[in-house]
Amino acid sequence: MKEIKDTLESQNPDVGFNAFSTVYRSDKQSRVKYWFYIILFALIIILFLPWTQNIRSKGYITTLKQEQRPQELNSIISGRIIKWYVKEGDYVNAGDTIAQLGEVKDAYLDPELLKRTEEQIDAKKASIEFYNTKISATDAQLGAMQQALQLKLKQLSMKVISDSMDVIAATNDMKIAEEQYRRQRIMRDSGLASMVQLEQRNQYYQSALAKKTGAEVKLMNTRIELNQVTQEYAEKMFKAQGEKASAQSDAATGAAEVAKLENQFSNYKIRNGMYFLIAPQSGQVVQANKSGINEILKEGEKIAEIVPDKIDYAVELFVRPLDLPLLSIGQEVRFLFDGYPAIVFSGWPQASYGTFSGKVVAVESSVSSNGLFRILVSENAAYKPWPKNLRMGSGAQGIALLKDVPIWYELWRNINGFPPDYYKSNNKENDKAKK
Numbered sequence: 001m002k003e004i005k006d007t008l009e010s011q012n013p014d015v016g017f018n019a020f021s022t023v024y025r026s027d028k029q030s031r032v033k034y035w036f037y038i039i040l041f042a043l044i045i046i047l048f049l050p051w052t053q054n055i056r057s058k059g060y061i062t063t064l065k066q067e068q069r070p071q072e073l074n075s076i077i078s079g080r081i082i083k084w085y086v087k088e089g090d091y092v093n094a095g096d097t098i099a100q101l102g103e104v105k106d107a108y109l110d111p112e113l114l115k116r117t118e119e120q121i122d123a124k125k126a127s128i129e130f131y132n133t134k135i136s137a138t139d140a141q142l143g144a145m146q147q148a149l150q151l152k153l154k155q156l157s158m159k160v161i162s163d164s165m166d167v168i169a170a171t172n173d174m175k176i177a178e179e180q181y182r183r184q185r186i187m188r189d190s191g192l193a194s195m196v197q198l199e200q201r202n203q204y205y206q207s208a209l210a211k212k213t214g215a216e217v218k219l220m221n222t223r224i225e226l227n228q229v230t231q232e233y234a235e236k237m238f239k240a241q242g243e244k245a246s247a248q249s250d251a252a253t254g255a256a257e258v259a260k261l262e263n264q265f266s267n268y269k270i271r272n273g274m275y276f277l278i279a280p281q282s283g284q285v286v287q288a289n290k291s292g293i294n295e296i297l298k299e300g301e302k303i304a305e306i307v308p309d310k311i312d313y314a315v316e317l318f319v320r321p322l323d324l325p326l327l328s329i330g331q332e333v334r335f336l337f338d339g340y341p342a343i344v345f346s347g348w349p350q351a352s353y354g355t356f357s358g359k360v361v362a363v364e365s366s367v368s369s370n371g372l373f374r375i376l377v378s379e380n381a382a383y384k385p386w387p388k389n390l391r392m393g394s395g396a397q398g399i400a401l402l403k404d405v406p407i408w409y410e411l412w413r414n415i416n417g418f419p420p421d422y423y424k425s426n427n428k429e430n431d432k433a434k435k
Contacts, residue, residue: 047408055326055400057372059317061337061390064361064378067281070307070392073098075297077274080104081290088288091309098277098285098304104296108271117265124258131251138244142237149233156226163219170212177201177208283308313379313390315358317398318372324363327400331360333377338395340387357383360400 063069079101086098103109110116184201188194279285287305290297297303315335319327334355357380364374377398379386 047411048406050406055319055323057317057319057323057398057400059315059396059398061392061394061396062314062316062376063311063392064314064376065312068308068311070286070305071280072302073277073279073304073306074300074302075101075274075277076299077101077271078104078299079275079297081293081295081297081303083293086285088285088304090285092279092282092285092306094279094281096279098279101275101277101297103275108268114265114268114272117261117268121258121261121265124254124261128251128254128258131247131254134247135244135251138240138247142240142244145233145237145240149229149237152229152233153226156222156229159222160219160226163215163222167212167215167219170208170215174205174208174212177205181205277303279306281306281308282310307392311392313386314361315377315396315398317375317377317396317400318368318370319375319400320372321367323400324373327360327363327375329360329363331400332380333358333360334399335377335386336397336399337387337390355399356386358386358398 081099082102083100084098085100086092086096092098181198181201181204184198188198283306285304286307288303290303315333317333335358336355358377359380360375361378362376364376366373368374
């Protein structure tokens with residue numbers, strides 16, 4: 001280089017080549033070696049700096065409370081749309097009317113359905129009252145029969161006693177007459193009495209025997225009459241009891257029909273209140289899948305969707321089964337929300353800018369359909385709050401913070417494809433969640 005420079009200067013002594021001396025610094029001492037050692041020393045120092053191991057995964061914004069998630073507004077009954085009170089995108093309060101439905105089933109088309117059903121209920125109740133009156137009358141009739149039977153039985157019992165005494169008296173008279181006849185016959189055989197006297201005694205004896213037989217027949221007739229009265233009144237009472245049982249059965253049937261009609265009346269009344277679709281909570285009306293008037297809705301069909309306006313946001317992340325043992329309840333997670341710029345140093349979370357903090361509140365034990373395990377992360381109140389303009393379903397990237405290790409160890413781990421170190425956070429929330 002120096003020879004070329006001298007040759008050029010000898011050919012043109014009046015021209016100075018400052019550019020040549022500036023570009024070709026052959027006469028200067030090089031400092032590359034010093035810079036190499038400085039950079040090498042700095043790299044060695046950097047290798048021993050702490051690095052926070054982490055697990056990165058993608059997820060979506062959701063909420064921990066089921067009632068705060070977007071919910072469908074379904075029609076419990078089938079009907080046709082008569083009127084819309086809101087349009088898609090409107091914000092409604094809980095209890096606001098969304099739409100009005102009309103009836104499509106012929107069983108409910110009668111405008112006086114409730115009144116007519118109530119009249120049927122009143123008629124059935126009146127018939128039950130009639131049956132109850134008949135039951136009461138039958139009870140009174142049975143009571144009267146029972147009293148009459150007791151009086152009749154008492155009367156006939158007294159008559160039986162009287163006839164029995166007549167039989168006893170007639171029997172005694174017969175025995176006396178028989179004994180007298182026997183003695184008179186002995187006396188006639190001995191010649192002490194005449195034939196006329198014997199015939200008189202025989203006549204007295206036959207008369208006493210006839211009276212005895214008549215008294216016995218009379219007693220038997222009285223007993224037969226007693227049995228007939230008992231049987232007659234038993235038949236009458238059984239018949240009355242059968243009529244009472246029939247009336248009771250009719251009353252029970254009427255009570256069942258009244259209960260059925262009252263159930264129908266309540267169902268009709270509740271159904272009338274279902275013609276107006278009411279917002280179950282405050283939020284925005286979206287995804288209205290029915291438009292216009294007179295469209296038919298089936299039972300349970302979705303008519304629109306309401307996104308609640310008051311939401312406690314959380315993030316659902318999906319992690320690999322390999323990383324699942326490294327996560328625990330209460331573990332810190334850093335987030336990058338879609339639409340919010342951030343500068344991230346995953347190994348130095350304190351030096352990152354634009355990230356948000358959260359805590360793991362649930363780790364599902366069953367695998368999802370995508371082959372990953374789902375974890376739920378809520379806002380960490382100890383750090384800056386999450387943005388207020390988050391929306392359900394928007395994306396988020398999570399960085400679960402693990403153990404602090406040197407950078408050289410993290411490089412060695414990644415080169416060899418080893419998983420992060422097993423790290424278990426020791427906090428009260430984890431123990432509480434396990435309990």
